[in-house]
Amino acid sequence: MKKGIHPENYRPVVFKDMSNGDMFLTKSTAKTNDTVEFEGETYPVVKVEISSTSHPFYTGKSKLVDTAGRVDKFMSRYGKAAKK
Structure with missing residues (x-):
């Protein structure tokens, strides 16, 4: 790796x-105040809502999120036309 091309705060981060508690270690400049113990060491931690271990594209499991019955409303209007 070339010297002097990375920022000063380029460090290992978990x-x-x-959504599922999985953790992985990589280098990053992401700012965080939280820490976590990972494989016997303490690292800064960045909390993400979704990663490749929980994303439907990578897991092959899709989730249908229904917000206020919108799917049911759509199916009642257009579901009959699609079945023909």
Whole structure:
């Protein structure tokens, strides 16, 4: 790796998937005040809502999120036309 091309705060950071608890270690400049113990060492932690271990594209499991019955409303209007 070339010297002097990375910022001063380029360091090992743990990213934690909050939906399933998986963690992985990589280098980053992301700012955080939280820390976590990972593989016997303490690292700064960045909490993310979704990662490759929980994203439907990578896991092959899709989730249908229904907000206020919008899917049911759509199906009642257009579901009959699609079945023909």
